[in-house]
Amino acid sequence: MKILVALKRVADPDNANKVKIPADGSTIDTAGLEFKPNPFDEYALETALRLTEDGTKPKVRDGEVIVVTFGPADTESTLRAALATGADRAIRVDANDDQLDGLLVAKGLKTLVAEEKPDIVLMGKQAVDGDTNQVGQALAELLDWPMATFAATIEEQEDGLVVGREVDGGVLELSIKYPAVVTVDLRIVSPSSVYSTKTDRSFKYNEGVRFSPLPAIMQARRKPLDTKSLADLVDDTGLKINYLRFEAPPARLAGVKVADAAELVDKLKNEAKVL
């Protein structure tokens, strides 16, 4: 089993420095931001690790997990953190964030897929910065591969995967053959969400993504990390999505205290006009 995991880094919402938008709204000012992996992509990496191991022996990798990101040199920190968590090797496609859109990333991934020939491409359902939710779907279309999005559960079969997806009133199960593109939702890192054929169904994972053991952190630098240029992967690197203008959401107004339920209903009806 060979799995390609696409990772994107996003601005860390817990950091004191926040995304800023200059007055003319022409761009997003990323100066001083700290970055962390997109949480849904971290879940995709955890999923890939669970699919390539016996859950009771997480140090032994049965298969290969390759992580890829598109970004400038300092995104290698994100990749090395993934290598410390358990990925086997990494690829960075050199590009600045403002040179990328979802379709361009999908096209770049398509070329990488042709080179690497993975059985599965895994990624988060969307990145929590732009929330565009399109790379997985665009990649499946470009490759003409089966696709399962918003995966909440995955069970490995001999020739494919059974993917569960939460829908109103239940879970929809899809059976897909390799090779395939799968995007994951937050429930995928629950204790019983992912089972490889090696992991017994009675095994329960810890909730969430695994911690990188210290010895693996120390060895991460010794794992291969290749760099490619975007132009090597994609002929036409022009953007198909142009951002016209950015604006911050309006500041939240202070609340008001109401005397009684009648006044509340009156305000909801006549001021907020929601009733």
Added chain:
Amino acid sequence: MASSALFTLENPTEEHHMLRQMVRGFTRDVVEPQAEEFNRRAEFNRALFKQCAELGLLGLTVPAEDGGAGMDLLGAVLVHHELSRSDPGFTLGYLAHAILFVNNFYHAANAEQRARFLPGVLDGTRIGCMGMTEPGVGTDVMGMGTTAVRDGSDYVLNGQKALITNAPEADIFLIYAKLDGRMTTFVLERDFEGLSTPGKTPKMGMRASSLGEVIMENCRVPAANLLGEEGGGLVHMMRNLEAERLTLSAMSLGIADRCIEIMIQYAHERQAFGRSITQLGQIQRYIAESYAQTEAARALIYTVARDCGPGKRNRIGTDAAKLFAAPVGKQVADNAMQVLGGWGYCDEFKVERFLRDAKLLEIGGGTLEAHQKNLTKDLVKARAQ
């Protein structure tokens, strides 16, 4: 290469940054939820200790070729710093194992001893402790009464150690004793005849680790358990005290960081006289001075940590770091309690636990007075040369 935001005084390399991210996540998700219960029950959390082993934290200063992680002293400092944001009590038990036993043992042991003892203490199946202090001997360590005498190919130890963290549950003991009047280090094992640990010593804080006595009555120790050379104990002790002081200082820093978080959040939400109490000058003084003192402690501890390790002794720096940081931890915890008022005195807001824990760091691993004594002696000696 990497963004400047990542590589700071506290995280000089990418590995330190990743280690901090890992320990911070582990502390938030795993250590924090158990802290209140284990401190209230005054119990060391064996399962949590085992999880530390699985993350490679028990041998963090042991080189990779011997089964450890090969981290430096700054790495050890950051682990104690992060863990102490949630549970200084557990962290103290972890320190007694990873620094007082494992780090000390590793640097003093021969290849056969490393092969024999390291696997069990690195995978967490055996808990270690270190015995220096005695009922009537603390700072005056050369006045130690525990003795060792040769008997055939063995040594026979007699004496009593007190105030030993982890002693009640320890499986393996690094013990200092005088052999022909010279300090010598031995490894004792739980099943040695003549070795006993009678019960837990109740204490004010740090309750998630246990404290107790180690009694040796004609305790026979095979020659293979002599650590280093006869008379080599003083070098082991002084070398390891530097690592101990720095990691203890880092615990004070973790306490201060957490107490500042708690007091800021509380002050921001709490109203008095019709406005947030952050508008009151008296509260501002607690918050601002706590922050400034904590940042000064951080700068000192991490600066010294970069300049200290098995190959680079730094007694002056480590004494200074602990002399400065321990009172900061206690003062900031006390400031937090003052900002929280009555709520600070109650368990729910946690600062009463941090205040009780913080006091130990003015005593354990060297009293403030011991640091003052050492610093003055070393500074005068350096000036007089």
